[in-house]
Amino acid sequence: MMNLFRQLTLQWRITILTAIVLILSSAALTAFSILNAQKTLVPLINESISISKDNTSGGVVIQGTDDEETENDFTPLRTAKRDFDLGSVLFCLVITVVGTGLVYFVSGKALRPVKNLSKQVADIDERDLSQRLTESLSHDEVGSLTKSFNQTLDRLEEAFNRQRRFSASAAHELKTPLATMKAGIQVLSIGETATIEEYKENVHTMETSVDRLTQVVNDLLILASSNEESEELNEDVYLDAIFETIFDELSPLYEHRGITYSIDCDTVSLYGTAPLLYRAFYNLIENAYKYNCEKGSIAIRGSETEKGVEIDIEDTGVGIPAEHLPFIFDVFYRVDGSRSRNTAGSGLGLSIVKTIIERHGGAIKVSSENEKGTKFVIQFPR
Incomplete structure (x- = not known):
């Protein structure tokens, strides 16, 4: 029964539930009216007349307050009582039927926006996700x-x-x-x-x-594997040591360009996976070399804050245009295709940096100006 009910449309389910409420309410009201009439009207009649039985004729004698005796078999009273009860029941049925019909009509009107919404949704498929539903001006649930x-x-x-x-x-x-x-x-x-x-x-x-x-x-x-816990974060990684190692590896490759660097991390350390952090910082510093100016500089600063550890990697390079900043961490995204070919790379470096940092619970932000340089700010929680 419940499965059959669930298969009905929402309009019919609302109508059926409302009809049940109407039937129960009307039945209760009708029963109350009949009982109230039984308890109220009949005693009033009995107070105004007295009823006795004539032993001689076997009939019924009704005697009023003026002592006038009248024989009566109570047929009019019974008829009136029956008509009242029948009228109450019929009124109950009429109210139920009319109310149910009105509920079906009104609920259909109320649910029409939902039907239109469902029709629009059905017309959208994976081949064209540019379609949008028509938003109504009303601030009701359908609009939301x-x-x-x-x-x-x-x-x-x-x-x-x-x-x-x-x-x-x-x-x-x-x-x-x-x-x-x-x-x-x-x-x-x-x-x-x-x-x-x-x-x-x-x-x-x-x-x-x-x-x-x-x-x-x-x-x-x-x-x-960005969401997999394949490698546990299980060691202290000292920033000054890891950055010195990266610069020792990269500096000889760009020595002819006269780029200088500075590291200011004191004894700041992170708790994580050294190979992954090395890969992330390596990618950032390699980009700082690739896109730097002749005789430019790279500055690394690490410090402990109330929220955790903050690392700044800043260069004096060519910078990144503002329209490209929201997309530089996307997979295979290149700011300039021709520039990327000249400097090599697959467009995966910054995506990997973001993935590794987020795996360690951190976040990375970037700010840049054309021909002035780029600054990456990395924050790790305690």
Whole structure:
């Protein structure tokens, strides 16, 4: 019975429940009227007349207050009582039927916006998430639901667009080294008199392409495991030591550009996973080198605050245009495609930085000005 009730439309369920309430209310009111008449009217009649039985004739004698005797068999009184009861029941049924019909009609009117909303929602599919529901001017529940649904569509559309960009960028990043490897193999297979030097050159090219593919795959694995607890945060990581190691590794590569650096972290430490934190800071400092100006500088500052540990990484580089700042942590996002090709990279570096920092419970913010530099602020909880 309950399953059948649940299969009905909302309009019919409201109508049935209201009809039940009407029946119970009308029945109770009718019963109260009949009982009230029984208790009130009949005693009043009995007070105005006296009823006795004539032993001689076997009839009934009604005697009024003026002692006038009248024979009466009470038929009019019984008829009036029966008519009253029947009228009350019929009135109850009429009220129930009319009330149920009105409820069905009114609920249909009230639920019409919900039906229209359902129809609009049914017309939206995954191939086109740009459609939006028509928002009403009223501030009722339907209007609130419509607004919430449109906001959900905004988030879904953005997520789908990011997924499409991710798929296209991943395919491009994987396709380029594969194409290079295939071209080298074809050159060797066509050339009948290939020299040892040509073989060595192609092997070196293929090795470089394989390294690039491996790096992209490893980066994607880090991003894919952002919600997994594969590595426990189980050691103290001292900032000054980790930054010194990173600069010792990167400085020789950019020594010809005359970029200087400074580290001011005292004895500040973090509790986490050293390899992951090293990878995050390495990516940030490598970007600070890549996009810095000739004879520029990189400043690292670490301090303990009331909320935890704060790390500032600031450079004097080319900066990031304001319109790109909201997207720089997106997977495969590049501020400038031509600039990215000149400096190499897959567009995964900052995405990995954000993933690692968030895995440690932290947050990262960025501020930048064109031709003035970029500053990353990283905050870790205690």
